[in-house]
Amino acid sequence: MRLTERLGIDVPIFAFSHCRDVVAAVTNAGGFGVLGAVAYSAEQLDTELSWLDRETGGRPYGVDVLVPGKLDARGVRVADLIPEEHRAFLDTLFSKYGMAPPSRATGSQAGSAADDVARRVTASGATGLIEVALKHRIGLIASALGPPPPEMVALAREADVPVAALVGTVEHALRQREAGADIIVAQGTEAGGHTGEISTMVLVPQVVDAVAPIPVLAAGGIASGRQMAAAIALGAQGVWCGSVWLTTEEAETPQAVKRKFLAASSLDTVRSRSRTGKPARQLSSAWTREWDGENSPGPLGMPLQMLLAEGAMATIGPAAERGEPGAVELANYFVGQVVGQLDQVKPAKQVVYEMISEYAEAVERLAP
Amino acid sequence: MRLTERLGIDVPIFAFSHCRDVVAAVTNAGGFGVLGAVAYSAEQLDTELSWLDRETGGRPYGVDVLVPGKLDARGVRVADLIPEEHRAFLDTLFSKYGMAPPSRATGSQAGSAADDVARRVTASGATGLIEVALKHRIGLIASALGPPPPEMVALAREADVPVAALVGTVEHALRQREAGADIIVAQGTEAGGHTGEISTMVLVPQVVDAVAPIPVLAAGGIASGRQMAAAIALGAQGVWCGSVWLTTEEAETPQAVKRKFLAASSLDTVRSRSRTGKPARQLSSAWTREWDGENSPGPLGMPLQMLLAEGAMATIGPAAERGEPGAVELANYFVGQVVGQLDQVKPAKQVVYEMISEYAEAVERLAP
Missing domain, CATH: 3.20.20.70 (Aldolase class I)
Structure with missing residues (x-):
């Protein structure tokens, strides 16, 4: 059939x-x-x-x-597993792109959001x-x-x-x-x-x-x-x-990302480990370039890099929506090479x- | 029409x-x-x-x-433009894979073959x-x-x-x-x-x-x-x-390479600059892994890397045909991902x- x-x-x-x-x-x-x-x-x-x-x-x-x-998160606060070196790199990144440093306080919104993602x-x-x-x-x-x-x-x-x-x-x-x-x-x-x-x-x-x-x-x-x-x-x-x-x-794609998609060519994607820890194709942006660049400690594995990235994107996304230029440079999302065809x-x-x-x-x- | x-x-x-x-x-x-x-x-x-x-x-x-x-080779002995560091890396590579060192003598066969390629x-x-x-x-x-x-x-x-x-x-x-x-x-x-x-x-x-x-x-x-x-x-x-x-x-594909093609899967190719200086998809082999690896000085540009590679392959090819194991490991050729379909x-x-x-x-x- x-x-x-x-x-x-x-x-x-x-x-x-x-x-x-x-x-x-x-x-x-x-x-x-x-x-x-x-x-x-x-x-x-x-x-x-x-x-x-x-x-x-x-x-x-x-x-x-x-x-x-691979990782069973029951009973563990997964956000605590992220190495200091990677948190520090993220701080530098936020500072370089003119954004307030990401919150690290215990029980912070980003932290528990990351834990939620980890569990799922x-x-x-x-x-x-x-x-x-x-x-x-x-x-x-x-x-x-x-x-x-x-x-x-x-x-x-x-x-x-x-x-x-x-x-x-x-x-x-x-x-x-x-x-x-x-x-x-x-x-x-x-x-x-x-x-x-x-x-x-x-x-x-x-x-x-x-x-x-x-x-x-x-x-x-x-x-x-x-x-x-x-x-x-x-x-x-x-x-x-x-x-x-x-x-x-x-689509609920953030407007700042949607605009980037509509303007992008098929050369503007990259297969990068910087958003989840496993190779995933996404729009290239300052986020992928910095994580895959020379000064990077290198992305963590899955799911830790995903937690780190989702936490950061939870701040970058709204900042990009407000038009903050550094956040707009960093913002990205998963998309395939067909992005070059999407112009309406x-x-x-x-x-x-x-x-x-x-x-x-x-x-x-x-x-x- | x-x-x-x-x-x-x-x-x-x-x-x-x-x-x-x-x-x-x-x-x-x-x-x-x-x-x-x-x-x-x-x-x-x-x-x-x-x-x-x-x-x-x-x-x-x-x-x-x-x-x-880019390079007009008239009147120039192009082989002379290859840096000593890259020649030395090639020597190391030949030695590591159990092959006699590549000839560098003035007027050597490899040298003039390279010049011929350069001109074309x-x-x-x-x-x-x-x-x-x-x-x-x-x-x-x-x-x-x-x-x-x-x-x-x-x-x-x-x-x-x-x-x-x-x-x-x-x-x-x-x-x-x-x-x-x-x-x-x-x-x-x-x-x-x-x-x-x-x-x-x-x-x-x-x-x-x-x-x-x-x-x-x-x-x-x-x-x-x-x-x-x-x-x-x-x-x-x-x-x-x-x-x-x-x-x-x-096809005049050397038998050693043909055998590798017939056995290869679609994951066994790599887009590498190691054969010509520009990204070219080819069978991955010790050649691509070494040139793209950590100890490599990095491939030269086109056409110098092509000259270096063609000169080396002129020795590696026949050695692979004779069944020398190191040469078989190094041997490769340009091929696309469809190589995984080619089994007869x-x-x-x-x-x-x-x-x-x-x-x-x-x-x-x-x-x-």
Whole structure:
């Protein structure tokens, strides 16, 4: 059975977004919205999904969790694990870019925000989010890093919800199949966020052949109907897009970052460990240049660098919104090389319809 | 007019190769072979092209030159410009990998081979090769680095031979159009050889839109019919392939390197300055790891690093062929990420036919 039939959707366009409005808009346009859950506590996620249940009126949507799973944060104040050298570098950075030093006081907002994030990116935290998600009418659970843990697969199986898993190599794809993934998302190096080194063009056919008959979605470099047609030609059954929604009307991308995205070329991204500790493609900014530069102590691992970065960005973001020039220089966000194509703010629904229409044209051009 | 009609070919598969047998085989299979001329002196090129004229019996083929053009080598012994520090590092490298030290004597074979190469990669050298090429029935001149110099375009125009130019960014594409290129080859970062940072999936549609109505070929990540269909879906009028020919029966790829290619995965390439001085994707080997490693003085610029590397490879290649383990570790060659797909030696003609057949299947799958 084709994936669209199996999931009950009109078009195989999967929209990964941290913004519920984007998820609802794509699902309601006939695609499949997937909410990135890492930004939410269990309670917040429950609220968001109740909203989505109402807004999508029975159409399917999914939830994406991050399971790096090395560090179990229960009972530990993770923020305390960040070395003084890295805190000092952050202080220097804030000072160099004309910002007030980041707060370090015990129980500070940034500190506890970091602890919250830390709890959610551990295996136990992710499972908690999944338990919440399964109380709602979700149609897919996606695991963005590493094989889904057995308890996650078991819970999903019991609820008859398919599990999708993102991979950057054939080896990872085979491991994900082993772990019980029902759908593989083959994500090329051009993608935003955590990404490997192999391009979508090269990766997708290899993964399709390796895991057949498991359906494969293509991710990375896909933000238009021509790119969607290319992905299908490579053997994918659909496309998994993230970056293209970041400049939609619905996206909650901070305005300062949205403006940078709209102005950026495809050369303005970098695969850097500076935001999470693992290589993740993002807009290059003073943040990535300084952390990857000569005077840097080097990014920490995952999840410590993520805690440090999220804490800092919680200050940088609002300062950039207020127009503070140093903060604007530092501000960035995960985005793929397709950022060079994004030069207009549009409703998410329009993005879906334009992709479908351009896809049809591309297919017609290919017809013999 | 479609490019295939304009160039008088059956299928828009362009084969870049340094091996005349591959060029002839692809042209005779209905594609378009393009001979990389940088390895030849003017006299050798004349001989190769006379052979191609006979073998292809009136079917079109082309010639590719490298025009980095910063250093004019006339009257200079270029090998003398290589710093002692880099020669010393090379000595250490040879010793570490159990090889006899590279010869440095005045008038040594490696030295004069380097001088020969140097002469050919300058603007005057490239023009000399083009003058030779235009005495033959060539159907295309391609410029692999930088905009074609005005004299090259003028010579080609006079002979009514179209000029193709390789680009890795939209900006370069616009510059190439300005310089008079008739065909743009948009080459993604996954390609072998000199390549930029943007993936084929992202680059091709941007270049197609930027230079329309100039026809665009897609390069990088294309070694199968599915990938060819994807390239056409992206808006390209054809595909420019290099890596896929390196493991064909006809290819003169040294056996030691061919074996490494057949065994390699798509993770086994690296974009490194260690072979030419400019970032070029190649098989990772002890050569790339050492030059890009901590104890390295860092690669020189183009063309000095190319001279140093070509001189060294002239010794490493034969030693690897003799099975010397250190030489086998060092040996490498330019290749794209598609190397992970190449696991069988086939005749070049069969590669063309399989691409065409898989292309047709992919198009059929896309049909509504």
